[in-house]
Amino acid sequence: MPASGERVTSNDIAVGSPAVPWTSSRLAGDAPDVAPRLLNAVILVGGCAGRIVEVEAYGGADDPASHAHRGRRRANASMFAPAGTLYVYRSYGIHCCANVVTGPREEAAAVLVRAVEPVAGLDSMRVRRPGVRRVRDLVNGPGKLCAALDIGLDHDGIDLLDSTSAVRLVHDGTPPPPDPVVSTRVGISRGTDRLHRWMVPDSAYVSKGRPSGG
DNA sequence: CTATAGATGCCCT
DNA sequence: GGGCATCTATAGC
Numbered sequence: 001m002p003a004s005g006e007r008v009t010s011n012d013i014a015v016g017s018p019a020v021p022w023t024s025s026r027l028a029g030d031a032p033d034v035a036p037r038l039l040n041a042v043i044l045v046g047g048c049a050g051r052i053v054e055v056e057a058y059g060g061a062d063d064p065a066s067h068a069h070r071g072r073r074r075a076n077a078s079m080f081a082p083a084g085t086l087y088v089y090r091s092y093g094i095h096c097c098a099n100v101v102t103g104p105r106e107e108a109a110a111v112l113v114r115a116v117e118p119v120a121g122l123d124s125m126r127v128r129r130p131g132v133r134r135v136r137d138l139v140n141g142p143g144k145l146c147a148a149l150d151i152g153l154d155h156d157g158i159d160l161l162d163s164t165s166a167v168r169l170v171h172d173g174t175p176p177p178p179d180p181v182v183s184t185r186v187g188i189s190r191g192t193d194r195l196h197r198w199m200v201p202d203s204a205y206v207s208k209g210r211p212s213g214g
Numbered sequence: 215c216t217a218t219a220g221a222t223g224c225c226c227t
Numbered sequence: 228g229g230g231c232a233t234c235t236a237t238a239g240c
Contacts (some may be wrong), residue, residue, distance in 0.1 A: 056232070065232065070226085074224095091223095091231075091233050091234095092221080092232095092233050093221075093224070093231090093233095095222095095234065097233080099232090131235095141233070143234060187232055189230085209233090
């Protein structure tokens with residue numbers, strides 16, 4: 001942790017006290033090791049903030065469910081960027097999903113952010129998600145949270161660890177849960193046996209997606 | 215509450 | 228043309 005104790009704010013809204021940026025060393029390691037460590041980290045974008053409560057790890061060429069499985073393409077190029085890069089892809093032609101690239105760089109591994117708990121900017125999220133009633137339904141899915149936080153393809157490839165980036169990954173002192181809930185990944189048809197999904201226990205903000213395989 | 219269809223962009227064959 | 232790391236509306240119980 002920086003001795004400065006930088007107070008990270010999002011449009012004058014204090015998110016944590018003190019909140020510190022993540023560093024690439026905190027992201028070092030294989031995606032399945034890093035993923036549960038990202039639980040309770042905070043995503044900042046514009047005036048909004050969300051605490052990560054659900055993630056999935058996607059490996060490189062060896063993982064048949066990973067976008068990097070068939071090698072580098074234009075759409076997945078940022079998976080091959082350094083750890084801390086944001087990888088955004090379009091899903092089913094309609095939605096966007098956000099990933100934290102973890103490296104090692106040749107592996108092109110990343111962690112999909114599947115659900116967050118709203119922390120700041122609720123009004124903005126509601127504007128972008130008209131018709132949604134419950135707070136948890138604003139952001140309890142990978143496409144939903146990108147819509148609510150206004151994360152799009154424009155943000156693909158940016159550095160989450162740079163204090164000047166539009167989308168940032170920070171830490172407010174809340175540690176990851178010591179015993180996260182583990183399951184298989186959601187909504188995939190290959191690699192369904194891997195226990196690569198982690199959630200904050202008893203969180204009301206996890207997605208409704210059901211595990212595939214088991 | 216569960217189940218299902220349909221919307222849609224992009225890469226693959 | 229097929230297959231998706233999805234979501235919503237709608238129908239039914």
